[in-house]
Amino acid sequence: MASNHDETARVPLLGLVGGGLGFVLFQATFGFAGSFRAALEQRDFSGFRAQALALALTSAVFFPLLAQGNVFGLALAGFVTPIGVSFVIGAVLFGAGMQIGGGCASGTLFALGGGNARLVMTLAFFVFGSAVGAAHLGFWWPLPRWNSGTMQDWLGWPAALAVHLAIFGAVMRAIPAPSPTRRRPSLRSLVLEPWPLAWGAFGLAAMSVATLLLAGRPWGETAGFTLWGSKIAGAIGFDPGSWPYWQGQQASLSASLFADITSVMDFGIVAGAMLAAGLSARFAVRSGGGARAWLAAALGGFLMGYGARLSDGCNIGAYFSALASGSLSGWVWVAAAFLGSIIGLRLRPIFGLA
Template identity: 30%
Template sequence: MENVNIDERESFKRFQPLIAIIIVILLLMFGNYLGNQKAVLPIQLFSGVLLGATLTRARFGFAGGIKRIYVRGEGSLTKALLIMLFVTMFLFMGIQWYAAQNGAVPAFLAAEGEAIIPGTQNVYMANLATILGGILFGMGMIFAGGCASGTLTDMGEGEGRAMFVFLFFILGSAPGELARYKFDQSSLGKVGVQSYLPDTFGYIGALAVSGLILLFIYWLVLKYEKKRKEENTYMDPLGDWEDFEKPLAIETSEETSLFSYKTYHKLFIERWSFKTGAVVIAVICTFILLTTNKAWGVTSAFSKLEIALLQPLGVEFASPAFDKLNMSVSEGLLTDGGTIRNLGIVVGAALSFLMAGRFKFAMKLNKRDIPYFVVGGLLMGFGARLAKGCNAGAMYSAISTFSVSGWVFTIAMVVGGLISLKLFAGKMSLIPASRKK
């Protein structure tokens, strides 16, 4: 990509980095407060801020891995997601293998008091609910313009659309919890597979099998890109970069010094490649596993938030499906690690935009799109909890912890995304009618 010769300093909002610095100071104070509640909470906040800043800086999203290649014909984000999965698997494998050698067992096989292999809490039963939940979630994230983590980062970037979607995402979550509980209690809910690949192939074998699957998908992406090039519906992978986030081309010695605007632009404004974002996210998620003994998840915290919001209004959550969630809510959301990490993601995204001097509220909503945002949020909330997770917990973390359920959810989510892209093309602003827009 060519460097651009633009002097954007005139439009750069110099006060915004100062706001970012103030927020960081407040975060440090808040982290100190959280540490007095639970020692792990500041770590959750820190990892969330890192995730939010990285997702925003790289313009990285899981939903885009489906939408981008379908609409633009190029798989730069899809390939980065595959790389992220393999790097994370490799790092997780070492952690899990070490734990297993020291007597830990997968969470779903552990008796009370037994040590659990970190991350195996995401080895779910893959059944019909996983498939249906994945399809609904995949459809919803296309309508909404982002997945669960994408909705949080979009909120941090000031997107009114995401704030609207988030409300309905929350409202769909508790019904999804109830539906999954009731389904799992039925005889049909017992039909499925709950498999931890190292139990079958060993740790090296599980990595090899998973890596071969990723390599095969990577090859399919390359073949599809070639097909789209031949059809003349392939677009430049860097063609959607905005001018201000491209590298600057200022060559004078004054402007290339350490304390120049060009240096600041490189550090805080220039967009990261998808591959850079992928590797950084893999490292952050490994940090999460090491410090919490659990893999990254997003949407269980949404169910807790819904309970906390609706219980005071008289809505009852008396089903056993909500027992653990009610207990967590009774202790206070500020003691819940998932909620704190989600808050960190929102703040991290905002900090990224503020440091780039580009933050602004975009509150305008297209009336034609509003029904899709409502349905998209509800489908994502219900689908994620029906499947026991979203693209983070049920896909990324499940696959990275060698759970078969992760692959089942992924296939279902892709199918759901393609259904929305094909059936609703041109019916809302976020789904173009032409695959070359």
């Protein structure tokens, strides 16, 4: 088992990994909410092609590592979530929220780092919705659910990986590749110029593997938001330690945010995106629209926060990292989020959003 000293040393390293994620997300404009919107409105599935590439690369490393169970004395575990009523409802709410709010969890953080001030409202209500969702889980958790497990449980990891790679390969073959670029990676292009989505896929895969090796579990984001919201709730007189979500982990509520791996990585994503925006001269503070757009940011943020708690994650934890872990719940989440995105897109005109 890893020592406390080892764990303390890993936190700043994971902050740097978060910075790398923010840098990659901004440089490649690797947004998940945008890929859902582009697919539904324009029949442009290039974002999902890039996600399939990133998932194939990540799964190829995750599956054997998770089967091994540990590395360098650090226990490894994937993200595996039961599928049930609350999970599906949460994914639908999240899908609607990310279209109304202007970004998903990762998109909110990297766009905020790029100077989009409206995402401050989205993030604030994301945190609020996460805390409210955590407080309500005593109602949602008893509803019917099925412990889905992973594809590895059914097939063993080699066969499960082959199936995953076949699925992701089929997605990439079915979606036309973007026009080939003659750019070759160089220090200048990596730092100063926007990236093709394929470069972003390789970067996200590398950072995801680094997260697993350092944290012992995949990349996630919204647990940090829940912690922030719960700490605020405690400061104003509520008792988040009594909420079912925090049973067995109340110590996190009294510990520093900088001791929480997810929070440190979230901070790193904003900082990494800000660095990328500054180096490439693309940092620009902008209001992001009028009063209705800010109202949409608040509503979208709340729906995402609440939905993420019901589905135990967002487009990263419940979708990307879940599928990279082999969890069957990841496929259900993306289908439910598509439904939610359809609803969210129909609501966007109410808020004056194109």
